[in-house]
Amino acid sequence: MKATVKFTNIKCGSYNETLVKVEQCRLRAISRSKTVLNIALNLLVPVNNMKLHWQTKVWGNGYKPWLAEYKIDFCAFLRRANHPAVKILYDAFKPFTNLNHTCPLVGNIYVKDMFWDVSNYTLPMPTGDYLIILNWVTSNKTRVFTNVYLSFKQDLISD
Structure with missing residues (x-):
């Protein structure tokens, strides 16, 4: 069973630029797929x-x-990864980020050249286009939003 994920779009933004600035938020094409x-x-x-x-x-x-x-409480998750669905997403981008320590978080946080290789996962997802909406909240206010659009394809016939 072969599965692939291709990012198709990304939108990021900060609701309070005095607390956090979005320096970069983009996709880069490496090949057609x-x-x-x-x-x-x-x-x-x-x-x-x-x-x-x-x-x-x-x-x-x-x-x-x-x-x-x-x-979820993301700082608690960074101390102990105890949420299975969020852990799948975190494990996917962990090799590409410097977000590998517990709170307090300060300074530059990045995800660089992330490619989601799902060949090692057994994901119970139908083939289709998905939107992952991540809202980062502090003091009960959304500070940053990240909308990741992706296309998931799973070939159930081939090995």
């Missing part, structure tokens, strides 16, 4: 408490909610 994701943030104030609101949507005549919406 491969794009890499680059995100660079500059945290101007130390973050000791951060929550992650994650929602996945699937395209079907418009993006519609798919599976569940997760709200």
Whole structure:
């Protein structure tokens, strides 16, 4: 069973530029079937408490909610990765980021040249276009949003 993920678009933004600035948020084409994701943030104030609101949507005549919406304490997750769905996503981008330490988070945070190789995963996902919405929350206010659009294809016939 062969599966592939291709990033198709990304949108990032900061709701408060005095706390965090989005320095870079883009995709870069490597080949026809491969794009890499680059995100660079500059945290101007130390973050000791951060929550992650994650929602996945699937395209079907418009993006519609798919599976569940997760709200986790991200600083607690960095101390102990105890959420299985978020751990799959975190393990995918961990080799490409400097976000490998616990809170407080401060300074430059980046994801560089991320390519999601799903050949080692058994993902229970149908083939289709997906939107992963990540809202990063501190002090009960969304500070940064990251919308990642991707295309997932799974060939169930070939080995």
